[in-house]
Amino acid sequence: NAGVMQNPRHLVRRRGQEARLRCSPMKGHSHVYWYRQLPEEGLKFMVYLQKENIIDESGMPKERFSAEFPKEGPSILRIQQVVRGDSAAYFCASSPKEAGGYTFGSGTRLTVV
């Protein structure tokens, strides 16, 4: 049973480009969460999705960021027109239908140059 799979592991983008981060939840998990971690900081909640639905996006910046979790395929976190301040580690977590018990992926480390 594979864990939460995130790719790519490392992503370098120039300012103004788009970044697409992918997350495949664990088998049987229908809830996906995205978090951002800045150096020496805890993780900050961004968005909570279920299949085809955004449940809570209260932590998502209002501009340039979007997330989806389609019926088929991985969840995608998209960052348009990236800026240096977007450089961080982005973690995805999934959980089964029951509450609690997140499993995190290994993250995507985004560097904006």
Added chain:
Amino acid sequence: QQQVKQSPQSLIVQKGGISIINCAYENTAFDYFPWYQQFPGKGPALLIAIRPDVSEKKEGRFTISFNKSAKQFSLHIMDSQPGDSATYFCAASSGGGADGLTFGKGTHLIIQP
């Protein structure tokens, strides 16, 4: 999301000693309190979690103590080992754990052999 305050920021403990990390929260709606362990370059891994209907939970060498009236909870690592050296995060959420987690800023734990 309300803040979760974690202390100390860093901690050095001798092998075999007890490591203690503390967290305090403000939001009385929080009802799920997990602790995560993170190694460099990896995603956080769930160590142990507690719900507010109990004051203590023990799993192996790890114990959570929970004080609902003080809105505080702590992680105790007994017989600390060099392999325990990592960053530890406390977190909290509402909705029984289904909602997004609010993380503390983390504690860098070093166990000296």
